[in-house]
Amino acid sequence: xxxxxxxxxxxxxxxxxxxxxxxxxxxxxxxxxxxxxxxxxxxxxxxxxxxxxxxxxxxxxxxxxxxxxxxxxxxxxxxxxxxxxxxxxxxxxxxxxxxxxxxxxxxxxxxxxxxxxxx
Amino acid sequence: xxxxxxxxxxxxxxxxxxxxxxxxxxxxxxxxxxxxxxxxxxxxxxxxxxxxxxxxxxxxxxxxxxxxxxxxxxxxxxxxxxxxxxxxxxxxxxxxxxxxxxxxxxxxxxxxxxxxxxx
Numbered sequence: 441x442x443x444x445x446x447x448x449x450x451x452x453x454x455x456x457x458x459x460x461x462x463x464x465x466x467x468x469x470x471x472x473x474x475x476x477x478x479x480x481x482x483x484x485x486x487x488x489x490x491x492x493x494x495x496x497x498x499x500x501x502x503x504x505x506x507x508x509x510x511x512x513x514x515x516x517x518x519x520x521x522x523x524x525x526x527x528x529x530x531x532x533x534x535x536x537x538x539x540x541x542x543x544x545x546x547x548x549x550x551x552x553x554x555x556x557x558x559x
Numbered sequence: 560x561x562x563x564x565x566x567x568x569x570x571x572x573x574x575x576x577x578x579x580x581x582x583x584x585x586x587x588x589x590x591x592x593x594x595x596x597x598x599x600x601x602x603x604x605x606x607x608x609x610x611x612x613x614x615x616x617x618x619x620x621x622x623x624x625x626x627x628x629x630x631x632x633x634x635x636x637x638x639x640x641x642x643x644x645x646x647x648x649x650x651x652x653x654x655x656x657x658x659x660x661x662x663x664x665x666x667x668x669x670x671x672x673x674x675x676x677x678x
Contacts, residue, residue: 443619443626443634465607465635466657468587488584494631507562512613515562516584536655538585 446494450474450532452559457551459535459543461558471535471556473543475527482545483522489537490516496531500524565613569593569651571678576670578654578662580677590654590675592662594646601664602641608656609635615650619643 449462449472456476463470475498491500492514500507500515501524509515517523525533535541544552568581568591575595582589594617610619611633619626619634620643628634636642644652654660663671 441621441626441635441637441640443628443632445629445632447631463609463633463635465609465637465655466587468585468655470609470633470655490582490584490589502560507560509562510564512566513562513564514582514589516560516582518560518584521560536584536587536589 446472446532446534449559450494456530457543458553459556461556464539467539468536469539469541469556471537472559473533473535474530475525475533476530477527479525480544480547480549480551481522481524482547483520484517484541484545486519487538487541488516488518489535489541490514491525492534492536494532494534496527496529498525498527498531498533501526563589565591565651565653568678569613575649576662577672578675580675583658586658587655588658588660588675590656591678592652592654593649594644594652595649596646598644599663599666599668599670600641600643601666602639603636603660603664605638606657606660607635607637608654608660609633610644611653611655613651613653615646615648617644617646617650617652620645
């Protein structure tokens with residue numbers, strides 16, 4: 441039972457699209473991830489996903505609109521909804537989602553990360 | 560599917576110890592709550608609780624130690640662990656917890672809030 445400092449966790453890694461687990465509760469994971477550039481279009485069949493911006497800004501592209509999410513804002517992508525995060529500059533994001541969630545959902549490619557590091 | 564701005568949500572209410580629901584996903588609630596003063600010792604039999612400080616600072620009193628949680632930090636209280644949040648000054652907190660969670664857990668008193676407003 442130790443507190444977690446978000447800024448400190450984000451100093452511990454520098455790669456993009458590779459979420460780290462920084463908290464676990466009720467079968468859910470709290471993850472820290474850095475994004476830059478375009479992610480891949482995907483959806484999650486069984487998991488809703490929360491994206492909270494800790495630093496920076498990014499666009500959540502949906503099939504019918506694009507939502508710009510800034511520092512101090514969050515966005516929930518409901519299960520089955522196709523989405524593609526796009527970050528012009530580096531953005532630091534906290535994810536809150538079921539422990540079963542794979543980052544690229546129904547797509548498997550070079551961005552897929554199945555075994556996440558706990559930091 | 561709209562984004563949520565945390566600072567904006569905290570302008571929508573001014574009372575203490577009365578969490579509002581600002582997001583729902585995977586059977587969990589995201590809540591915004593303002594605290595000031597001493598809460599009550601309590602525990603949750605079946606729910607782990609995450610406290611993320613959005614503004615200010617507070618002490619999480621546990622039976623064996625006290626943890627000071629500052630802006631940009633979070634703390635997870637595992638189920639069954641007795642805790643008492645104490646805030647010298649007003650603090651803005653984001654809670655992540657199962658939708659079933661009652662704020663005072665196993666204690667029922669004047670601080671208990673069972674029907675939460677969604678904002």
